[in-house]
Amino acid sequence: MLFSRPAKAVLQANSRYSTNALQWCVAFLFMLLSGSALAQQGISSVSIAYTVSFESEKYGNATLGKFQTEINRTSDGYTVLSALKGQGLAAILMGSNYQESCNFSVDEGRAFSNIYSGGRQDLEDYEVIFDWDERKINFSDGESLDMPQGYVVDNCNMPFAAAILKGEGLAEQPLYIVDGKKKRIRGYTLKSRDMETISTKIGEIGTVKIVLERELHPERTITLWLSPDNAYMPLKMEERRRKRTTTMMVDQINS
Secondary structure, eight states: OOOOOOOOOOOOOOOBOOOHHHHHHHHHHHTTSSHHHHHHHTOOEEEEEEEEEEEETTTEEEEEEEEEEEEEEETTEEEEEEEEEEOTHHHHHHOSEEEEEEEEEEETTEEEEEEEEEEETTOOOEEEEEETTTTEEEETTSOEEEOOSSEEEETTTHHHHHHHTTTOSTTSSOEEEEETTTTEEEEEEEEEEEEEEEEETTEEEEEEEEEEEETTEEEEEEEEEEEGGGTTEEEEEEEEOSSEEEEEEEEEEEO
C-alpha cells in the first residue's frame, strides 16, 4: 500500500545534534504517544522518563543516562520534544544533553511524518522534511531520497507507527525508518509478535512484544514492549546488534 496523503510541516526545528543512541531512543518513544491511541483515551499531553542502559562485548555494561520526553497535541497533529541527559562515559563521549523533536499527523490510523530534527543543544545538526506530494524525503543540506513503497516513518515517530497499529499489520508490508543524521532509510520486517509480562518501576505490566528484523542484517533487531493498558506506550525498547544492545526501561509516566 502506498501512502500519498500530503502532510503539513508545521513544527519549527529547535533541536540539535543527536547521536545514534539518542536517535534510537527518540525513535522508539514518540510514535506511540499520539494519534489514534491517545485520542481514544483523551490524552493531550504525556511526559515519560526512561533509564538508558548499554551492554557491549567490548566495553561491558553501563548506564548511559536518563531519557525524558514530552508530547503535545496540536490542531492538526502532534509535536514531540525529547532530551537525553548522559552520565558517566556517555556524558564524556557525547556531552551531557541532546535533544530531538518531531511533528507528525495521523490519518486512518497511520502516522505521516512532517518534519523532524535533532542535535546537541545550541548546535544545529540536521532537519528532515517530508514531501508527500512528490514522495520525497528532503534533508537540510539539499540532498533528497525517494520514498520507498511501504510504511514510511522516521527515527522520531517510529514507535508511534507500531503503537497506533497496536502491534498489528506490520507483517503486511515493510517498515522504513528515515535516519536524518546519516541520511539513509533502513528497512525492517516483522519477526515475531507475542504477549509478555515485564517487571518495571511502575509495576508488573502485560505487553505486546514486537520484534522487527533489519533487512539484509537479521542479527540487528528492534524490539518494542507495548502496553495495552497505557495506550500502547512502549514500556521497554531495545536495539540489538551483533556485539551490543541498548535498552530503554520506563521509570515514570505522567499525563
